[in-house]
Amino acid sequence: MSLLFDTAFIGTHLNYWLFVILMMTGLYIVVARGNLLKKVVGLNLFQASVFMLYISMSKIAGGTAPIEIPDPNAVYSSPLPHVLILTAIVVGVATTALALALIVRINEAYGTIEEDEVLEIDRAKSLAETAREDERDNEEARAV
Amino acid sequence: MTDLAVTLLLFFALVSTAIAIALLRSLFAVVMLSGVFSLLAALLFIAMDAVDVAFTEAAVGAGISSVLMLGTIALTARHEMKPKRWSATPLIIVGIIGAFLIYGTLDMPAFGDPNAPVQTYLNPDFIARTPKEIDVPNxxxxxxxxxxxxxxxxxxxxxxxxxxxxxxxxxxxxxFLRRRYRETVLSRKDGQA
Incomplete structure (x- = not known):
């Protein structure tokens, strides 16, 4: 427990905790908000915070961006996390586009993009279906 | 010291943007704020030496994503419904997951540590070989x-x-075909009724 109150430790790990807080804000929007577009925005926030967590690992004290400069003693931050996150950003926008297309399609089919209303319509539909089936069963029983 | 100040300032701007996104119900404002969030994230990437990531995030996160979302709200709805009830369950879940994640970072190497695995494993190799083999400064x-x-x-x-x-x-x-189908089928059903 004494580890947690060490100021040097807090100073060197604060970045991770800050990004965890941001990540959790995004996750809260995804879980708690019913609007589908807002869920996608929350997912994007979550994703951007994961990117920041990764990039903060590649930072080296006293380093510069990984672009070669004439100085032979230059210290470069690690380029590998940068490459991975570049790939992730592009994949992220592709999945965002797919999610938004799904939202447009849901709006076409249900006339709403609120999760609660979509669920209600589905419930009403399945209730009507079971009522119709019950009626059919009753009619068959009467016929027999 | 200034590094830390800049990082903290950007972080608080990011958190207030995220909280505003959670609270606002106008979807147009939400989309615009998500663009602001991406721009602030790009600034933070520059502060952490990741210039390539910063301009990709600014172009893709603040640019293309915002345009796609604006198109979506133009086709669907402009406002979020008022939530019917407020429940504490999501907050509890998020708190527990956050606590686990923070517990997981306790073993991580310190910020900027030159002996961290990410700096010592492949990084020196890439930096040494790039000028000889690829001859691109970046x-x-x-x-x-x-x-x-x-x-x-x-x-x-x-x-x-x-x-x-x-x-x-x-x-x-x-x-297009789906719309045509719906129009013809629905009009036929209306005619029968």
């Missing part, structure tokens, strides 16, 4: 296009599949 470009070119090819495949999915869902002849 090491990120060299790794992206050459040393890890297969990753980039996989990324292109993912973007292609996503584009295909979007086209099948809403675009092209599929959307």
């Amino acid at each position: 090491i990120v470009t060299a790794v992206l296009a050459s040393y890890r070119g297969f990753d980039t090819m996989g990324e292109v495949a993912v973007v292609f599949v996503a584009g295909l999915g979007v086209t099948m869902l809403i675009g092209g002849s599929g959307g």
Whole structure:
């Protein structure tokens, strides 16, 4: 427990905790908000915070961006996390586009993009279906 | 010291943007704030030496994503419904997950540590070989296009599949035929009724 109150430790790990807080804000929007577009925005926030967590690992004290400069003693931050996150950003926008297309399609089919209303319509539909089936069963029983 | 001040300032701007996104119900404002969030994230990436990531985030996160979302709200709805009830369950879940994640970071190497595995494992190799083998000053470009070119090819495949999915869902002849189908079928049903 004494580890947690060490100021040097807090100073060197604060970045991770800050990004965890941001990540959790995004996750809260995804879980708690019913609007589908807002869920996608929350997912994007979550994703951007994961990117920041990764990039903060590649930072080296006293380093510069990984672009070669004439100085032979230059210290470069690690380029590998940068490459991975570049790939992730592009994949992220592709999945965002797919999610938004799904939202447009849901709006076409249900006339709403609120999760609660979509669920209600589905419930009403399945209730009507079971009522119709019950009626059919009753009619068959009467016929027999 | 200034580094830390800049990081903290950007972080608080990011958190207030995120909280505003959670609370606002105008979807237009939400989309604009998500663009602001991406721009602030790009600034933070520059503060952490990741210039390539910063301009990609600014172009893709603040640019293309915002345009796509604006298109979506133009086709669907402008306002979020008022929530019917407020429940504490999401807050509790998020708190527990956050606590676990913070517990997981306790073993992580310190911020900026030159002896961290990410700095000592592949990084010196890439930095030493790039000028000789690739001859491009930007090491990120060299790794992206050459040393890890297969990753980039996989990324292109993912973007292609996503584009295909979007086209099948809403675009092209599929959307048009569906609309025609609905119009003709619905009008016929109305005629019968």
